[in-house]
Amino acid sequence: MKDKRLLVPVVLGLLCILTYIGFNIISEQKTKATVVEINKTVSFAAKDKAQVEAVIAELIASEEKRIGNQVTLASQPLYRLALVPKSEVADQSEIKKILKESLLLKTSAAQIKVNGKPVVCVASVDTANQILSDLKVRLSNCNENEKIVKVAFAEKVEVETAVVSAREVMEPAEAQKLLETGDTTPIEYTVKQGDSLWLIARKHDTRVANIMALNNLKSEKLQLNQKLLISSSNPLITVESVIEGKKTEVIPYTTRITTSSSVSSTQVKQAGRNGEKEITYTQVRKNGRVVENKILAEVITKEPVDRIVVTGPRSSYTMTASRGGSHIGGLSWPASGKITSSYGSRSGSHTGIDIDGRTGDPVRAAASGTVTFAGRQGTYGLMVAIDHGNGLITRYAHCSSILVKVGQKVSRGEVIARVGSTGKSTGSHLHFEVISGGSFQNPLRYLD
Ligand SMILES: [Zn+2]
Structure with missing residues (x-):
């Protein structure tokens, strides 16, 4: 450089420029903005107050449209001017998001109270009442042969107008679902x-x-x-309904057996025919589930016709054709008495039929065969089992005494034991089982 006097100002000038750039990198440039404070908890900076107020107005308008009632601010935001870093000034979409989350809007709505506790809010009393009456219909569902006698909520249910937070106001479908299922959080x-x-x-x-x-x-x-x-449903409300209904039930025919010395094989003298009865019943249901069931009346609309069988004194057991038909036959009644418990009763756990009888009454072999068990067996008490061949076995339980021995051949109708109440039994009766092909069968299908 020719002139050294110029060096100092150039160096100083460069220094100034570098300092200025450095300062701007370290501390950002500040700008004048409006700081908005909501509920003393949320604050943010916006360009100006007018922009914030426009967003608030928009939010209020959209909630008013959704709810259909006037919506107001629960508390006014506080505004103040301040210098803030440019990057901290929220833009339109940020302002909208913040306000949507933090702004408290209130409105007048209808509260549904269950036992005094508010559970859901909807826009109007009419909507609330509509939801409640829809629930009564939906949760007291009955079929075409039934009519609803009474329907009411089990709880004390009230609808009240109240000032609530706008976000608590639910859409009708949402409110109905909540009442029906409650909180389903797993x-x-x-x-x-x-x-x-x-x-x-x-x-x-x-x-x-x-x-x-x-x-x-x-x-x-x-x-x-x-x-x-x-995840289970815990309904917030219980619809209790009383219904009355009618149904038709089958009355199974009974079989009467007569013994005649003039016949050599079993003959059906009269075919049996099932009867029908009409039952009128009443039920109490809670949210559609039956909690009480009572029969009001039973009217026989078709009398059953007895099946009359004449059997020879020495006729042996033969399997009649089982193709298609539900009644197989071939076995004679092991005891005389009413059936007090049918096959498959007690929720399907009853493996035979119970025939009422007094202690000491005769128990007869249902068909000829060989005794394969005669003795005590757990809950069955004293029991006899007879093998009839072709995979058919009959068993006679709760006896008071046994008159046969294992290996003994018995003929149809022969007295093999006496009725009793041994084993798991609550009174004198015969528990009679039919086992075919290794599985329990309904004895009524085999009894003549
Ligand atoms: Zn039984």
């Missing part, structure tokens, strides 16, 4: 000894399929201490 359940999916589902008022889906289960097999998520 809970965690730990599998205990003896649990099955079915038991767990029953305990939590849900279904096996729901638990399997929620937990991604591939099989129903459970492990001890396994954790399961269970």
